[in-house]
Amino acid sequence: MDYQHDIITQERDALLIIINPMRPNNNADDGPTVHHTLVTTAASVITSLLQDRLIANESDQIAIGLWGSRKVANDDGEAIVWPVPLGRVGPAALQFAEQLARDAPTILARYNLAQPTDLLPSSLLWSISSAFATLPAPSTLTAAAGVTVSYTKRVFLFTTLATPGLQLAPPDVTRNDRVVALAVDRAKDAAAAGVSLDLFVGHDGPFDLAPMYGHILRAFAREDDLIRQADGDLAVAEALVSRFIAEHVHEATEEHDLFAQVRRRSFAKRSQAAVAWRISDGVEIAVRLYSLVQETKKGAYVWLDGRTNRALRRETTLLDEATGAAVPATRVGSALEYGNNLVPFSPDELTKLKSGGTAVGLDLLGFKDRALLRDWHNVKHASFVRPDELAAPGSTVTFVALLQTLHRRDKFALVRVTPRASSAPRLA
Structure with missing residues (x-):
């Protein structure tokens, strides 16, 4: 079994937090309405999550999106906006979450609500894949040091709308089947790219997974792979799929319940x-x-130039004791003192000693x-x-x-x- 032990992998978290502010509405003539309780509760939970991340790991990547909103009225594009685009955890994300928790109506008034039938999950999943495509590549210095950076790509979706994109009044079976099939295809592509989805459901009556999210979560569970792992036993595979869905759907009636569930899922398992x-x-x-x-460690401080207040980069230079001249790294070796002699060791030999x-x-x-x-x-x-x-x-x-x-x-x-x-x- 071949493992590349000389390569160090830094695992970081890339998290897309998406809020669907739309309230379920069975009467299409009334138009879309905002579920302010869900938005305020989700924003409060997100604020606490970001505060933890700023302390624990500010190198993680975070984005906040509003699904069901558009920047321009009557826009035919994707019904999602990213007030906080994907980037390192910072004050901008925390400030937006705090403002949304404090005054959701004012923040949401900046955007235009889309119709429920325009909330196509396939478009959302495409936007999610596009967002993850912007993750930064390892720096030149990191790559030269033999360090690779990998991201756990996760999506937290807050919603109470169980039937996004579906035509229900009157029902259009052909269109609805096409919407579900396209969403499943996009979900399979996202799962193959290493994306995971967690659904956080606000309490607003029964939430039925069958019309839409049950199909999407089955795709994220990689149902076909589970059937192969179960040696074709459909009953065993179905039990594994059901367990996967139960682990990725979280319902809460109170803010503290939602906070506990988000906190439990917020930190990715890193091997x-x-x-x-x-x-x-x-x-x-x-x-x-x-x-x-x-252990939660404090973030590293940054050295600044006292005159320009710009960040400084620290470099180490080795000097010859006799001449004071700089010595290139290619001419530097390691040795251990044995008696009155220095015994040279190669880097591989030092590693074997450890x-x-x-x-x-x-x-x-x-x-x-x-x-x-x-x-x-x-x-x-x-x-x-x-x-x-x-x-x-x-x-x-x-x-x-x-x-x-x-x-x-x-x-x-x-x-x-x-x-x-x-x-x-x-x-x-």
Whole structure:
């Protein structure tokens, strides 16, 4: 199993927060109306979310959109505006969310409401894909250092309208089927690009997923892949799809309920490492390691020029002790003192010194009775291990079989963990 351990991946979150301010209305003659309670509640929750992000990870990308609004009246374009385009978490996004929570009618009055039949989910999904296409590429310095940046692309949609884009009064079955089919195709494209969708439903009577969102969420669940994973067992695949939909649809009656659900979904799961678990000679599975506890660190301060107030860039230059001349990096080496001599080491040799020469991954050492475990054996925060089916098909089946056997026999597996090439091995 081949893993590129010399490449460091920085995982960041790209989050599109979309509010559909339109209230469900069964009488088309009354025209569109705004659901101010939903907008105010969603904006308050978004404000708290952005405040957390400014402290926890300001490098994440955030956008705020209003679906069902247009900049110009009678515009035939997409019925969505982006008051806060996709960019790093900053004061502009927080200021807009605070203003929307404080005075939603004034903010929404800047735009024109579209008709419910104009809210085509396919157009929304196309706009979402276009927004994610603007994510910044890694900088030249980052790429040269062997660091890649990956984004978790997620969408939070706040709505109470269960039938966007559908003609219901009178019903137009042919048109509605075409609208749903196009939305499903766009959802499949978005899911293939790594986009996930979470639906946050405000309480305004029963919310029926069947007309539209049930089809869209099935596409995001990659139903065809689940059927293949279930070896063609449709009952098992249907259970997996139902569980996926239940995990991505969140209904709330109060603001604190909605806040709790958004907070639970707001921080993406970021793996510490993707490695191989070597069980025996010729038998290994792919797993990912996740941290159960994450420290919230303060953001780094920026050095400024005292005269111009411009940001400064720090550079390190090595100087020759004898001449004071700058020494290029290509002529710089590493050495360790042994006795009165300096022993040179190459970068690869220094890396092997840190890891003890062990291969990156998990190596099974044996099994022990669970009764032998003591609390003081735990010297660091535990890591959550999960099989990586995409990296190596069949890993999930092997992992679950081993876990069930350990539970049945009341044993635990003792492994040696080397998460990265530059990490020291430890027991777990």
